[in-house]
Amino acid sequence: MHSSAEENYLKAIYKLQEANGEMVATSALAQVLGIHMASVTDMLKKMSNKKLVAYQKSKGFKLTEKGRVAAIGIIRKHRLWEVFLVDKLGFRWDEVHDIAEQLEHIHSLELIDKLDAYLDFPKTDPHGDPIPDAKGVFAISKSVLLASLLPGSQGKFTGVTDHSSAFLNYLDKIGLSLGDSIKVKEVEEFDKNFTLVLKGKKSVIVSFKVANSLLISE
Amino acid sequence: MHSSAEENYLKAIYKLQEANGEMVATSALAQVLGIHMASVTDMLKKMSNKKLVAYQKSKGFKLTEKGRVAAIGIIRKHRLWEVFLVDKLGFRWDEVHDIAEQLEHIHSLELIDKLDAYLDFPKTDPHGDPIPDAKGVFAISKSVLLASLLPGSQGKFTGVTDHSSAFLNYLDKIGLSLGDSIKVKEVEEFDKNFTLVLKGKKSVIVSFKVANSLLISE
DNA sequence: AATAAATATTAGGCTAGCCTAATATTATAG
DNA sequence: CTATAATATTAGGCTAGCCTAATATTTATT
Secondary structure: OOOHHHHHHHHHHHHHHHHHOOOEOHHHHHHHHOOOHHHHHHHHHHHHHOOOEEEEOOOEEEEOHHHHHHHHHHHHHHHHHHHHHHHHOOOOOOOOHHHHHHHOOOOOHHHHHHHHHHOOOOOEOOOOOEOOOOOOOOOOOOEEEHHHOOOOOEEEEEEEOOOOHHHHHHHHHHOOOOOOEEEEEEEOOOOOOEEEEEOOOOEEEEOHHHHOOEEEEO | OOOHHHHHHHHHHHHHHHHHOOOEOHHHHHHHHOOOHHHHHHHHHHHHHOOOEEEEOOOEEEEOHHHHHHHHHHHHHHHHHHHHHHHHOOOOOOOOHHHHHHHOOOOOHHHHHHHHHHOOOOOEOOOOOEOOOOOOOOOOOOEEEHHHOOOOOEEEEEEEOOOOHHHHHHHHHHOOOOOOEEEEEEEOOOOOOEEEEEOOOOEEEEOHHHHOOEEEEO
16 A cells, blocks of 8 residues: 555646646656655655656656556545535535545545445536546546637636635635536736626626636536 | 554553553553554653653553543544444444544544534444544443343443454344343353343343453443 | 562664755756 | 756655664562
């Protein structure tokens, strides 16, 4: 079994690979984990010996298949626990991250599969992130950043890329919720503000910064 | 916040104090934790500095009030998670211990109180052990070992002192379940076997060894 | 009370996972 | 192409929590 530290590295590497393509840099990992580069070099050497990551000198490193499977398992656990915390225990979507970060390290395949069934096999977590099934397969769903859409486009708000409490609370405040159908009414040339029309004819204006953290599907 | 190692010590000390009175010996703790005595001495010195335990040279040590509160908090978490695993996820009572041992170290007061509410404030865990409330108070319930009862006594089977899979499976096999009303029909002089009559007029015979791990109330 | 047995403590080591400081390598700019 | 900046690695240290071996202290036995 992997240690919590290792699991955190695996998850972080996976996410960096998803976001920035193939190879990941020591510095990038150090930054997202809040750990010094020397320590990362250290740890990666160990994980490399365990065949969790493969790395080419000065090109960076990436997960091996074994590492990828492990990473997806952790992401699955994290997201399922988030669903549990929100759907069953009544936490708000901005409160669950830290607790799920702990719960994701509980070791028991049986536990997580039973939890999955108990939650009725959810496909996404409370932030709209996809949850891989027991085999590690994600139900593919294409989504784009609101920031990339042109006036007139429409779709459904299905996810966020910023999971901070500050951001999530802001969305709650302006009344934008996961699942809302939206239409881009206007994109202001001058400051890139987006004017959106929501299903119930309400309209909201969000900054480019916000639009850049909202995922739209369909 | 306390480390998992510390929490395991706290819980073990608490249980030893419950079982064997006031002072706990280094050796006893080493034995139940499966750790060498020298390591225990080490750790206790640290916990002593943190005022979690108080120890008098060569008399042993005991929890301080602070340590006791912490220990009860961990026990509360362990038992609530066990209820969750059995009642909600469908685990059997003999399967939950190891997973609960991990879950009990998740740090979040809010989580555990919400879990408690979600489970509808259970008073006992799947093995009949009492669950302290959020203030650390146990709903007192007097129980005695079946082994101490005389023929003719009756009561309700409300707990076990042996949590091993082997033992719990044996009880399942002979059809003895938590909550069953029982009456001691006979105690064989020769081998101390107990003949019990269950509510639905079934009768079962258990050895002294088994009787010594069954708690009877009322 | 003297000795053996049991119990406890000290001393020195080890690993995981982090740190700082120093050095090496690679990329970028003039 | 060289100087500087950015990135990566090595070397040496630290803490938590464990270990073994050696030593000390208690308790029990004769």
